[in-house]
Amino acid sequence: MINLNYIDDYYQKYKNLCETGLYSKYFAYKNIDTLYYSILDENDKTGSYWNDSNKKQYQSKLIECLTSFIEIDKLEEYCQFGCYADIFIKEYLNKNIKNQLIIDNKLYLELLSLYNEANLKTTPVKYGYEYIINDLSGLFILKLVSQKGKDQIKKITNSFINDVLECEVCNKKYKAIKFPKWLFYRVNGNIGVCYSCSQPIFSREQVLDSIRNIIQIVGFIPNSGFQNFPDNSFSIRVNNDNWISVYKEILNLSPNFSGIDYIKNEFGSWFQALVYAGVLDKGQIITKRGIKCLSKSGNICNSISEQYIDNLFFENNFKYQKEPHYPIDIEFNPKGLMRADWKIGNVYVEYFGLKGEINYDIKMAKKMRLCKKMNIELIAIFPDDLKNMSKILNNIKSISF
Numbered sequence: 496m497i498n499l500n501y502i503d504d505y506y507q508k509y510k511n512l513c514e515t516g517l518y519s520k521y522f523a524y525k526n527i528d529t530l531y532y533s534i535l536d537e538n539d540k541t542g543s544y545w546n547d548s549n550k551k552q553y554q555s556k557l558i559e560c561l562t563s564f565i566e567i568d569k570l571e572e573y574c575q576f577g578c579y580a581d582i583f584i585k586e587y588l589n590k591n592i593k594n595q596l597i598i599d600n601k602l603y604l605e606l607l608s609l610y611n612e613a614n615l616k617t618t619p620v621k622y623g624y625e626y627i628i629n630d631l632s633g634l635f636i637l638k639l640v641s642q643k644g645k646d647q648i649k650k651i652t653n654s655f656i657n658d659v660l661e662c663e664v665c666n667k668k669y670k671a672i673k674f675p676k677w678l679f680y681r682v683n684g685n686i687g688v689c690y691s692c693s694q695p696i697f698s699r700e701q702v703l704d705s706i707r708n709i710i711q712i713v714g715f716i717p718n719s720g721f722q723n724f725p726d727n728s729f730s731i732r733v734n735n736d737n738w739i740s741v742y743k744e745i746l747n748l749s750p751n752f753s754g755i756d757y758i759k760n761e762f763g764s765w766f767q768a769l770v771y772a773g774v775l776d777k778g779q780i781i782t783k784r785g786i787k788c789l790s791k792s793g794n795i796c797n798s799i800s801e802q803y804i805d806n807l808f809f810e811n812n813f814k815y816q817k818e819p820h821y822p823i824d825i826e827f828n829p830k831g832l833m834r835a836d837w838k839i840g841n842v843y844v845e846y847f848g849l850k851g852e853i854n855y856d857i858k859m860a861k862k863m864r865l866c867k868k869m870n871i872e873l874i875a876i877f878p879d880d881l882k883n884m885s886k887i888l889n890n891i892k893s894i895s896f
């Protein structure tokens with residue numbers, strides 16, 4: 496059970512600090528709760544962080560990046576999440592701009608040097624992706640709340656603060672404002688249930704039943720760990736109308752949201768639970784390095800997500816190659832051993848499923864830089880993209896044929 500009581504105290508404390516003006520502009524800006532602050536404080540003190548003259552150049556370069564690299568409309572959509580919009584915005588920017596910065600090292604170094612100047616760093620920061628993304632999201636949120644998004648965010652936030660909701664599963668009363676940001680993000684803004692419903696202990700057979708039901712409702716096989724809502728790559732793929740029935744089944748998987756351990760103890764692994772539930776297609780095998788499965792084309796894939804993508808390529812009649820080598824390059828691929836996941840025409844396609852893990856990120860950056868240097872078209876697919884692949888498929892069609 497997730498204890499949400501502390502959120503009340505935290506929120507009250509935060510509100511008091513804002514009202515008494517004890518929050519310094521710097522701290523308020525740095526705090527993840529920029530939005531709470533901006534909404535509660537009509538004077539918008541967060542804005543003054545950017546009014547220092549030494550920040551002007553840095554700021555205008557950041558705005559340039561924002562307008563050239565992202566879909567502003569997409570970010571404005573996040574206003575529907577009220578005061579929780581910032582975490583969605585930050586994750587979106589992290590995903591979209593960080594890649595651009597990794598590819599375009601010149602731009603990254605320029606931003607980093609402006610960052611160091613703007614913050615009067617006597618010892619310049621050398622590895623600053625996180626700082627830059629933080630500043631970008633802060634700046635974007637600031638623009639949003641000072642312009643058209645403000646009223647909507649305010650209205651929704653007020654309903655989060657004031658409306659007493661009743662959990663559709665356990666009938667407990669709660670307010671949406673009590674959800675911690677991480678939880679709100681991971682459940683993709685679904686606030687119809689309290690997320691602290693008590694969880695019954697079910698028999699093995701009932702657990703397997705629930706696994707089958709979940710897969711039937713959502714229409715795909717979730718990766719292990721989805722039971723704890725570890726990120727929103729699962730929830731973003733679930734249709735909002737189905738959320739509550741999926742949630743009810745997830746509750747059945749284990750007591751206390753300790754889904755992974757329970758399934759591990761009971762079945763050995765998530766994969767084995769899937770085998771016992773009889774939901775896997777033929778041809779899937781377990782290896783020391785994880786799941787291997789056959790896609791419809793007969794290609795061996797290293798994960799269920801990879802299999803899903805491969806099947807889409809197959810169904811769309813793409814002529815493609817699995818695990819092609821990248822061209823040799825003295826700097827990035829001296830022995831020519833580096834491989835992509837797919838090659839369609841002249842386009843290389845990668846599924847970057849483990850993003851965020853440092854060694855993986857370095858490997859990913861290397862591939863991106865190699866492609867940039869050699870003018871190779873690279874299409875990178877991330878877990879979030881799996882929800883709606885039509886854009887990526889169209890993109891591949893338009894450049895590879």
Ligand SMILES: [Zn+2]
Nearest residue numbers: 662665689692
């Ligand atoms: Zn409940």
